[in-house]
Amino acid sequence: MDKQLLNLTFTVVPGSSDEDSAFEDGSSYATSVASSVYNYRFENGRRYHAYKEGEYPLVSDRVMRDRIPPNLRFIIDDCEATWSFSSKFDYIHARTLGGSIKDLPRLLKQAYEFLEPGGWIELQEYETTSKTDDNSFPEDSALLRWVExxxxxxxxxGKPTNIAPELKQHVMDAGFTGVEDxxxxxxxxxxxxDKKLKEQGRFNQLAMLDSLQAYTLHLFTNVLGWSVEEAEVYLVDVRKELMDPKIHMYST
Structure with a gap:
């Protein structure tokens, strides 16, 4: 699926903004979440957010929620709406935004405006590609076709997955300085x-096997016009390649 990991850190200056959010009182970003954001819709046996329905194509069901750490508290809002936080931040972190953001330059500009002077932003992103150095992918690779x-x-x-290659430039265009990539x-x-790389590969393999259906169903059926059955049958071959130790796949 992906894997160009870009760790970007930078220094900043300030700004501000305002609009509706999912909070009962927009004056505080820590107030209780509006009850409407707890509504969900169901599609192909998986649960999706109903808040701003159709904007986010990935699942939000019990399988995902069972992995939430006990000390984690969610504040649910649309990060692409105009930010209305009551105070600025010293540090902003975002990970794997690919596939969920329509206007990345605007999002980064708002992050820039809501950081205190001298604040930092860190972004981690995977490039949506798969490669081998030894041409070990089969000639008509199901996984490579899935990525495509x-x-x-x-x-x-309208929400591209492969944003990693342009991420650094977008960050600099937003006004950040001291960018490291x-x-x-x-x-x-x-x-x-290598033991460490083998462990990384094992975790990535597990993550891919577990998330294939979540990434596939909505986009392939609603955007590409596939049937659910076609998508599920197709994923059988993708999983086979992910389990094949003779394919030395990586991303950069």
């Missing part, structure tokens, strides 16, 4: 000999 279709569907949906080669399955 995912990127095509997400772009057509760290790129890592990450194995997607546990084929590497």
């Amino acid at each position: 279709n995912l990127n095509k569907a997400a772009a057509k949906f 760290f790129v890592y080669k990450v194995p997607m399955t546990p084929w590497a000999k």
Whole structure:
């Protein structure tokens, strides 16, 4: 699916903004969440957010919620709406925004405006590609076709998945200074000999196997026009490649 990990950190100056949010009282970003955001819709046996329905194509069901740490508190809002926080931040962190953001430059500009002078932003993003150094993908790879279709569907949906290659430039265009860009080669399955890389590959393989359906169903059926049955059958071959130790896949 993906894997260009970009760690970006920078220094900043201030600004401000305002609009409706999912909070009962927009004057405080820590107030209780409006009851409407707890409404959900169901599609193909998976649960999706009903808040700003159709804007976010990934699932939000029991499978996902069972993994939430006990000390984590969510504040639910649309980060692409005009920010209305009552105070600014010293540090803003975002991870894997690909596939969920329509206007990345605007989002980064708002982050810039809501950081205190000298504040920091850190972004971690995977590039939506799969590669090998030894041409070990099969000639008509199901996984490579899945990546191609995912990127095509997400772009057509208006929220591209493969944002990592342009991320650094977008950050600088938003006004950030002192930008640092760290790129890592990450194995997607546990084929590497190095113990640490093998462990990374094992976790990535598990994450991919577990999230394939969540990434696929809505975009492939609603955007590309596939049937649910076609998508599910297709994913069987994608999973087979993810489990094949002879394919030395990674992303950069």
